[in-house]
Amino acid sequence: MRRLSPYAAALAGAALFAAPSGAENDVELSAEDLLAPYYAKLESEITLPVAPANVSLAPDRVITRFAFGSCNHQLRSQHMWAQIAATDPQLFLFIGDNNYGDQGWDGDAALTTLREAYGVQANTPELADFRARVPMMVTWDDHDFGFNDGGATFAFRRWAETIYEAFWGSSDAVKSRPGIYESRMFGSDGKITQVIMLDTRFFRSDLDTLDYTPERPPLGPYRPSGDTSKTMLGEAQWTWLDQELAKPADLRILVSSIQVITDAHDYESWEALPHERARLYAMLAGREESGLLMLSGDRHAGGIYRDAPEAGGGETLWELTSSSLNYAFSSTASNTAREPDPRRLTDFISEENFGLVEIDWDARTFTMSLRGSAGEVRVMRTESW
Template sequence: MKNHRTGIAALAALALAGCTATSNQPAPGSAAEALRPYYASLAGDLPQANPGPAIDRSRAISRIGFGSCNHQHRHQTIWPVIADHNPELFLMIGDNVYGDYDYRGEADLRTFEQAYGLQASHPEFIAFRERVPMLASWDDHDFGPNDSGGTFAFREHSEDLFESFWRSSAEVRGRPGIYDSVTIGPDGQLIQIIMLDTRFFRDPLTSLPYSYDRRPLGYYGTVDDPGATLLGAAQWAWLAEELAEPADLRLIVSSIQVLTDAHNWEKWGNMPHERQRLYEALALRNGGGMVILSGDRHSGGLYHGEPEALGESVWELTSSSLNFSFASGDTGEREPDPLRRSGFFSDENFGMVEIDWASGEVALTLNGSDGNSLHSERIRFR
């Protein structure tokens, strides 16, 4: 199968380069267009997670869990721990599998397909799916290679794999990218969850020049081009429409961190024009409180800022990783950050958003893999 798939992909590339025999058919205009017939031949048997319960959008919910960075080859013991916290919804916000593990640039993305297949087989994950409704967005490792964005040549097939595995809605499947939004609950207890896609449309980042003396906190600078995009025109237009809908509380889900500038890894601050645009869009929302959720960092923490373009204070809870920690304990000393209101916990972790509709307060909690709180903050949202 490997040789068959690689051969077809090679033919597609040759067709794009004009190296095959001419015909009356117009030449494909891009590598993606040239590969579509090939990917269509692979689409019949893509991995799927087991079905889960549907979200009851008419009923108020008050307990939402989330997490990121789940490696399919590692233990899955955190799932029953999360289940014990009785989430009514769980958000997978990126690096939900590591499809780029052992990836060598093959067009068929077979390592991504294998990653999804393995994740679908884990009993703990299956049991969690059977119990808890889930929504998902992606980050780089389940989208493409490390730190990849809109120039990834095989992103359309990556999208097919993602949407098949997570059983995405017809609305999500019907447009490029995997951004999504759901609104749940009755008037007065209406929560809107916006799942952004920070990968499919993102323009290239700017790399910092090598420096022996620079601290090891990443290697991306700022993109000064005001025309560079993180979300893409279609997603920006969609976001404005979603924010025009009424809500009492909104969860803005981004795979990469939004508020912080304390590091040079991937973050919204790499494209300051886009981050300002995000703040301005959020400032124009049709009412309701707001919390930002993020992942990616293989550490978790709670942040608070007052961006001028937003015109109000906002909290961001970062949760990472579910089963792929790089260290343990509070590692905040290596990344001083005036916006962080907690330690920077490298232990395996998950986040909980617990809403008290009566008081208009929400508890934002980062929990360790044992289920105990690493940090919690109770804030007002109205």
Template sequence: MKYALPLFALLLSSCAANVTEPARVSGAAPQSAQEALRPYYARLDVKLPKAPANPALSDDTVITRFAFGSCVNENRDMKFWDVIAAQKPQAFLLIGDNVYGDTRPTNGADIPTLTASYKKLNSRVEFDRFRRSIPMMTAWDDHDYGANDAGGAFAFKEWAENVYETYWGSSDEVKSRPGVYESRIVGPQGRRVQFIMLDGRFFRSDLATMPYRDPGPTLGWYIPNMDPNATILGKAQWDWLAQELEKPADVRFIISSTQVITDAHNFEGWTNFPKERERLYALLGQKGVNNAIFLTGDRHSGGFYKTTAPGLSKPLWDFTSSSLNFAFGKGDGSDREPDPRRTGGFWGIPNFGQIDIDWAAKKVTMTLRKDDGSVIETQVANAID
């Protein structure tokens, strides 16, 4: 039987329905919405969708080209999948808003719009063809997490995690812990690529917002959250990241669904949590990580950003690619969002990111491409140790 109770009714029923559970026998009340919902989810009888089969990326692969992108609306044109495949990437990273399955006012705690969006994606032949031919790694953002701009307080996040891990066939390691972060090192010694896929949703503290005003701000409502206890990654993920950065790798790609470097807007990003970004930069400096490049999405526009960080001898790059098929602009939107850290334009047209690694020259070429494969902009980073 499939349940679809409103949350307020669900919380009441879950407190009374199963008196044999230890928390109920002891009289202890649930300490969070997530805890209150667990008995409900345990009773759900739902067959969750799964993505088409995906070829494995061999651990000894010498990576010379991969691609990445974000923001796929499952109802829109999908020609970009064939265009990316024509570039012959050895892997593809889909780094958030992989479907638009947000909650609706009528949704139950089983988030039916999320599973419906994944089923719709499965019906798209271009995605099916791509998925069966190019190895993929994934991260999530808000629209496939389950609610716009949601973080750790999202009541349905444990079910959203189950849907995500089932659909994408997450590893046993990912399934064994809260959140969906993971890391992988590919390639032989001297040509090792590390992919670090962060989870900026499951543990994230609440966003701080401006007071209401009319008309509203054109570049978002959020302001920096300066609470010293506020977090993006949460303690367990921070500890894990520190361990991952100690592993030997020749170049590292740190994937964040939201932008890391820029302060030019008040939408979501690491700019919302300055102390967490300082901690990230400090960790890279402490570990001597001079070979990291951030890959980010979310913004429905693409561009390149560069900054310096204490303890690092090389600049940090943030390569934003968004959206694959759901862009909001018609070209370069730099005038709307000026940013001294951005090295070129801010392209509100459908795009994907391509990374080419020249191991002999120790150079990483980063290319932002249109959905027809043509080049928008290119930057080169000397990021290989």
């Protein structure tokens, strides 16, 4: 007798439980619709993991130093939390691949490995100590979304969102809508920082893949798409972003889990949907007047990037990529040589790193740096806005 996979069994069970009977109710339901009763029952029967308690940051606090990072495997060394805390940041932005809950996943609709990964984090003493000292804001990337390179077609995304929101204690605003994007303001009196955390997973269309050729360098499987119906953020998030950029602020920090500016590789990036990147640039150019810095992760390497895209009216845009906290793949020398990039102004730092941004409000400058596993400065640059 052939056994159903966990995914197929869950989907079939949900279909039997949820599908209406009778020809008059013959309505086509999506996989997400069919799974909704299954997840409602599952949520009532289990206790989802919750992150260690986190201190808060007062909305009127002027930010002069914040840190960020990405790509943190829950089963690897957590020593970087102490290194980050030693820089005394007022805020930490955890910007994706905050765990690797998709590794070992067998396709079950319950996303057991993802819940287990969050469970490990819930009992990580280094994370608990850090969150007791440093306020955090969070967004996700693919591995803590639950599916490598996943997007809107991931059938279990709503359950992944439920797990995420329960763990990180998401705000009522985030819980009230699909996706996990959010924005907060900090500061006062001409020193207001807006932090915008995008969701580049929940709504994102599938990317176009390159044709296979054995001669192609191993720099990713995707190619820029000419299909303008594909989306990175989804219309609801685009509308929200436009509204956020119209709010008064002095400096905006825009967080994208995947890289924005670079065209130097074929992994996931905004380059894969060029019409969406042009839309982002145009929207940023039309923002209420403010400084701007973009942050990204994902790459298991980091650096400082600069561009002045025509779609953005020629404004100079800065992006600081930091990755990873504890999951390095290569060396800086080999990665820098492997991925030449005229828009990257530094080496491609491939050993463990986190990002630190220091703001001088009197000089109207921000200093971007990447710090290594011992807290040492790997790259640094100061720019004005």
